[in-house]
Amino acid sequence: MQGSATHPCLMSVRDLLPPSSDQFREDVLHGLRLPEKELPCKYFYDARGSQLFEQICDLDEYYLTRTELAIMDRHAGEMADVFGRKCLLIEYGSGSSIKTRLLLDHLKEPVAYVPIDISREHLTESALNLAEQYPQLKIMPLCADFANLPSLPANGKSARKAVYFPGSTIGNFTRDEAIGLLRQTARLCGLGGRLLLGADLKKDPRVLEAAYNDDKGVTAAFNLNLLVRINRELEGDFPIDRFWHHAFYNPTQGRIEIYLISQVAQRVRVAGEVFQFSEGEPIRTEYSYKYSIDGLREMAAAAGFEVKHGWTDDRNNFLVLYLAVRF
Numbered sequence: 519m520q521g522s523a524t525h526p527c528l529m530s531v532r533d534l535l536p537p538s539s540d541q542f543r544e545d546v547l548h549g550l551r552l553p554e555k556e557l558p559c560k561y562f563y564d565a566r567g568s569q570l571f572e573q574i575c576d577l578d579e580y581y582l583t584r585t586e587l588a589i590m591d592r593h594a595g596e597m598a599d600v601f602g603r604k605c606l607l608i609e610y611g612s613g614s615s616i617k618t619r620l621l622l623d624h625l626k627e628p629v630a631y632v633p634i635d636i637s638r639e640h641l642t643e644s645a646l647n648l649a650e651q652y653p654q655l656k657i658m659p660l661c662a663d664f665a666n667l668p669s670l671p672a673n674g675k676s677a678r679k680a681v682y683f684p685g686s687t688i689g690n691f692t693r694d695e696a697i698g699l700l701r702q703t704a705r706l707c708g709l710g711g712r713l714l715l716g717a718d719l720k721k722d723p724r725v726l727e728a729a730y731n732d733d734k735g736v737t738a739a740f741n742l743n744l745l746v747r748i749n750r751e752l753e754g755d756f757p758i759d760r761f762w763h764h765a766f767y768n769p770t771q772g773r774i775e776i777y778l779i780s781q782v783a784q785r786v787r788v789a790g791e792v793f794q795f796s797e798g799e800p801i802r803t804e805y806s807y808k809y810s811i812d813g814l815r816e817m818a819a820a821a822g823f824e825v826k827h828g829w830t831d832d833r834n835n836f837l838v839l840y841l842a843v844r845f
């Protein structure tokens with residue numbers, strides 16, 4: 519990997535994703551063939567999806583981003599202290615790396631920063647912006663599925679691994695999947711490894727539901743953009759105006775569930791295959807689990823982490839947990 523002349527510390531993006539269209543096609547066709555149709559939420563994030571997510575973060579209803587940012591703003595110094603000097607900072611689902619800047623402002627001599635994201639263009643642009651703001655920081659962007667990492671970058675192998683996983687992206691995984699992901703993280707980090715995990719807490723369902731059903735319809739556009747992407751990349755013919763966005767809180771499961779609902783009975787073609795929809799039939803596109811502090815503690819323990827500390831906001835809406843590898 520090479521740095522550029524203008525940003526010598528910024529390495530070019532390393533790609534660990536399989537040829538994207540192959541995997542995307544396989545996953546979409548698999549999901550649409552299921553008796554209860556579903557599509558993996560990681561595919562929301564093409565270039566347009568990433569832009570729409572940035573807009574979601576600015577919505578009044580979407581308390582998550584501003585609440586986590588406020589926690590970071592208040593406590594980033596303590597968080598950087600627990601990561602210690604000369605750590606290798608790795609971020610899962612780095613997006614625009616906005617929250618990371620607060621950490622970077624306090625971290626002492628980080629060996630390098632490895633932003634990992636599935637959204638290639640957004641990752642490239644964010645890394646470039648970051649390189650302008652932090653010219654001394656070695657940035658090694660990795661375009662990959664963080665849930666499927668064979669290893670961490672060899673560079674900085676001897677440094678203490680510090681993983682930052684904000685945005686409550688962990689909430690997109692079922693409990694078993696989340697434990698698997700955390701276990702992989704503990705294994706990759708090894709002894710001395712640290713994890714800073716941002717997680718959304720349980721609260722009034724009206725507040726939760728408003729966050730995923732904004733008045734401006736940005737979340738609906740974000741959800742529907744997945745069909746636009748399928749049409750473009752997989753020769754699909756989803757009529758976008760014949761599906762609608764539906765999101766609600768399931769209190770039994772403790773999660774927001776997001777669907778695309780077929781407004782009418784219709785047939786849709788994707789990659790040469792025909793799929794039948796009945797009127798009102800849903801495609802599940804996302805889960806977003808909401809946690810109790812005890813639930814998170816138990817999940818972390820099952821994955822080989824010990825909860826060392828947690829920072830929350832005045833209303834206990836969101837939690838940033840500091841976990842250390844136990845074995």
Ligand SMILES: C[S@@+](CC[C@H](N)C(=O)[O-])C[C@H]1O[C@@H](n2cnc3c(N)ncnc32)[C@H](O)[C@@H]1O
Nearest residue numbers: 560563611612613635636637662663664684685
């Ligand atoms: C909810 S957003 C959070 C963005 C940012 N970290 C924040 O806190 O605002 C999720 C981010 O993770 C990325 N992402 C989602 N699933 C991913 C996966 N399986 N592997 C890598 N990146 C993923 C998306 O592209 C997006 O940037």
